[in-house]
Amino acid sequence: MAGTIQSNLKARRTASRRGTEEPAFVKWTLITIGLAFALLFLLVPLVNVFYQALEKGVRFYLAALTEPDSWSAIRLTLIIAAISVPLNVVFGLAAAWAIAKFEFRGKAILITLIDLPFAVSPVVSGLVFVLLFGMQGYFGQWLDDHNIKIIFAVPGMVMATIFVTFPFVARELIPVMQATGSEQEQAALTLGASGWQTFWHVTLPSVKWGLLYGVILCNARAMGEFGAVSVVSGKIAGQTQTMPLRVEELYNSSKLSGGTAAFAVASLLALLALFTLGVKTWVEWKTRRNYELAQRAEANFQSQI
Helix, strand or coil, X not given: CHHHHHHHHHHHHHHHHHHHCCCHHHHHHHHHHHHHHHHHHHHHHHHHHHHHHCCCCXXXXXXXXXXXXXXXXXXXXXXXXXXXXXXXXXXXXXXXXXXXXXXXXXXXXXXXXXXXXXXXXXXXXXXXXXXXXXXXXXXXXXXXXXXXXXXXXXXXXXXXXXXXXXXXXXXXXXXXXXXXXXXXXXHHHHCCCCHHHHHHHHHHHHCHHHHHHHHHHHHHHHHHCCHHHHHHHCCCCCCCCCHHXXXXXXXXXXXXXXXXXXXXXXXXXXXXXXXXXXXHHHHHHHHHHHHHHHHHHHHHHHHHC
């Protein structure tokens, strides 16, 4: 009897496996197509960027990066990222905490507003700031009278970058906070902790990996943003050019070395992207490992009970 049951179970598992598995030919065909696509559209262009950048030697490569206008673009890109990312972290934490932990009127509207930059073209978002703060905009004359410059200056570039990047942190934290629930916060408040203590010692540690993941994505978009920044910057060499804008100018330049210099700056952006990808992969591995450890601990606890 037992042998019959085991054979039936084995037959069912075999039938289920056959129903969910494709033939080897189909699997290898799909894998080959995926690898060929990645090689052709991802790896080959990336390798070409570094090849073009180093074609004239390391000395020219370093000279292209340390050229005054290129160095100014690198520095400005880092400054904009250093301003926009922390502000988006503060907003993302506040918005995610409010949406995930509380119920209030207008919650759906707030979520929709957070997703707005995903639906609006970056060029359109940059144009909005021009219409608001440009000389012909609603606040243009008042800003000019008070000698405040936003458009074609760093403040406008920062505002445009914040607009296109602010959903990333909030969108990464909202599902994480919703998954963790509010039981720990309620327990902390019951024990006498204040709202700030609860957030700092209970909520924040439980979402630290999701927060880091959001920061990585936000920083990558901030450094690589082109459309919105291009509209509000004026593309003034040495003053309002970020690295993507500098790459465009160098590539379109009529100078003999313009193309190679453009690839040199682009290779630095590629290195930043690869570093970001590496950190992102590590965070995903760390998050998955912590989840597996938590599952094992819960299983051991249940078995002991």
